[in-house]
Amino acid sequence: DAGVIQSPRHxxxxxxxxxxxxxxxxxxxxxxxxxRQTMMRGLELLIYFNNNVPIDDSGMPEDRFSAKMPNASxxxxxxxxxxxxxxxxxxxxxxxxxxxxxxxxxxxxTRLTVV
Amino acid sequence: xxxxxQHPSTLSVQEGxxxxxxxxxxxxxxxxxxxxxxxxxxxxxxxxxxxxNVGEKKDQRIAVTLNKTAKHxxxxxxxxxxxxxxxxxxxxxxxxxQFYFGTGTSLTVIP
Numbered sequence: 042d043a044g045v046i047q048s049p050r051h052x053x054x055x056x057x058x059x060x061x062x063x064x065x066x067x068x069x070x071x072x073x074x075x076x077r078q079t080m081m082r083g084l085e086l087l088i089y090f091n092n093n094v095p096i097d098d099s100g101m102p103e104d105r106f107s108a109k110m111p112n113a114s115x116x117x118x119x120x121x122x123x124x125x126x127x128x129x130x131x132x133x134x135x136x137x138x139x140x141x142x143x144x145x146x147x148x149x150x151t152r153l154t155v156v
Numbered sequence: 157x158x159x160x161x162q163h164p165s166t167l168s169v170q171e172g173x174x175x176x177x178x179x180x181x182x183x184x185x186x187x188x189x190x191x192x193x194x195x196x197x198x199x200x201x202x203x204x205x206x207x208x209n210v211g212e213k214k215d216q217r218i219a220v221t222l223n224k225t226a227k228h229x230x231x232x233x234x235x236x237x238x239x240x241x242x243x244x245x246x247x248x249x250x251x252x253x254q255f256y257f258g259t260g261t262s263l264t265v266i267p
Contacts, residue, residue: 072253083259084245097254099157132199138253143188145255147199
């Protein structure tokens with residue numbers, strides 16, 4: 042397996058534009074997490090899915106952020122409209138909860154810059 | 157929800173010395189505690205983990221201890237090497253399989 046795949050790796054956009062980040066979890070994993078990483082706040086959990094269903098989105102900062110998981114192999118995080126303070130690295134992670142395998146595997150991240 | 161606190165935020169040690177990073181958590185039902193290492197510009201990757209039914213685990217130069225009563229867990233790196241320089245994150249997983257991370261410790265090993 043290639044691991045968790047995120048795209049794009051880097052995104053530079055102008056304030057007010059819509060941004061869509063994409064994630065392909067590891068095949069067979071039934072949990073998917075979106076995190077935002079900044080120097081000030083570290084790794085913040087934004088939302089997570091179990092079996093494609095959003096379980097907890099309490100970490101989503103505001104209504105400008107939305108996430109979907111239409112199937113087991115794809116998820117998106119959308120910001121509309123984007124603002125400079127959204128600039129951060131966004132990580133997607135997936136895990137499969139079994140008695141022996143519990144860690145979360147991270148993608149390479151998307152570095153978002155909103156100018 | 158779970159609250160994970162991590163200290164120190166930065167740590168510098170001489171090569172060969174030991175490094176200790178400490179974390180506390182708030183949810184007594186949390187049952188799995190992984191540690192991740194993130195090198196500059198790369199993804200966090202698991203280096204060691206411990207489950208709530210174990211008090212200590214060791215893997216070569218790294219070890220983790222867990223005190224469930226006090227809700228503390230710590231990462232110990234012995235005989236540090238320059239390649240150990242990175243940001244380290246502790247995390248706690250709750251019964252809902254949510255992973256909550258500490259704010260990270262930037263470790264610098266001085267040759």
